[in-house]
Amino acid sequence: MRRFFILLGFWAILRPAQATIDDAITSALFALDQYTKQGYIVRDDQWGGDLGLREQKAIPHTLFRGNDYWFCMATDLENARVAIHLYDSRGKLAESDSWQSGRFAAARILPLATGTFYIIVEVTASPKERTTWAMVYGYK
């Protein structure tokens, strides 16, 4: 884990300053990479867009009991901070773990029942009016 965050530090410095959705996707995949090494299967699809400061987006998703999911979010905008959290269909916080590190964030869920869950993504700090973000996930 420590090695991952050192790499994350270097990654952040080496990325170009101008943020694009492709860069955000690459960053989100980078954050997910540590879980791939733990046997999580990466879904070859991405979600993303741009958000204003403190603006949230909800992505509903059917998750299955028996699977273990990690959702990773990132932006490529330096000095921005993002957050991602998981709620069940009644609006109750349902994640079993989460972390936040600069412009990377992730949340894990082991659903107690199959059903619709809401992935809430948010930009919590940013030097710009709109911040490009991307989300990817893996499961095992």
Added chain:
Amino acid sequence: MIRNLGKTVFAATYFLLAIPGPGEAPPNHIDLSKFPATQLDDIVVPLPSEVFNVLDKLGTPNWQEQLREPVVRTRGEREQIALLLGSVIAEGFVAVEAADKARVKQIGRDVLELARAIGVESTVLTRTNSIVTKADAGDWIGVRRELDGALTDVKNAMIKLKDAQLAHLVSLGGWLRGTEVLTAVVQKSYSSDGADLLNQPDLLRYFQERLAGMPPRMRNKPLVNRMQKGLDEISPLINQRVTPDSVRRINVITGQMVRAINSRA
């Protein structure tokens, strides 16, 4: 050199400052009904492998018994081909579970033929070649990934071609065949864990809304109409506690719908 030193110092500083942590504590409860509609995305349609991944953990059903030989028609209405493409990809997952190399390879070729028929052949060519190669090598996890990838690539290519409606039909075809198989497996040895996998009312509603929102020229086609009626029949069964009897009913309805996709030319 000064620049490199600067980067190194900055990296170290970044790492020290960006110690991973839980971040701001999220609220324990949010009111989803007050979430602005503009900030609410469409529901994410899960990949077949997300369901099969759970089925793997529930036991070892006789997958060979679940395998079907879909009639692959590459001529006909695009709506039918799209539905068929989705159901054939889902069939690929059953063939993987059954570890049936010959069937998996045939499905790889069928996917290519169907993708060609709706103009997205180039999108899946690499995937289908890889399905055949990985099936030969017995790399079943790799085949699953390629099947998932083929489904995603086909849908994305259709959306790029402004054919999002057809992309929904590909997803629906896959969901129907996947649900038919899931209910057949759960029916054989009913367990609440297995039945819980059918708790997908929002996903079903999503498909119903996508069909209802299609332009009349598509929506009024007999096969699309048949799909809509079938989903309407399944809806009350999924919107309540899933019992052994509702599992059996869903299996019958999805089976009829998959046969309609296969048989109607």
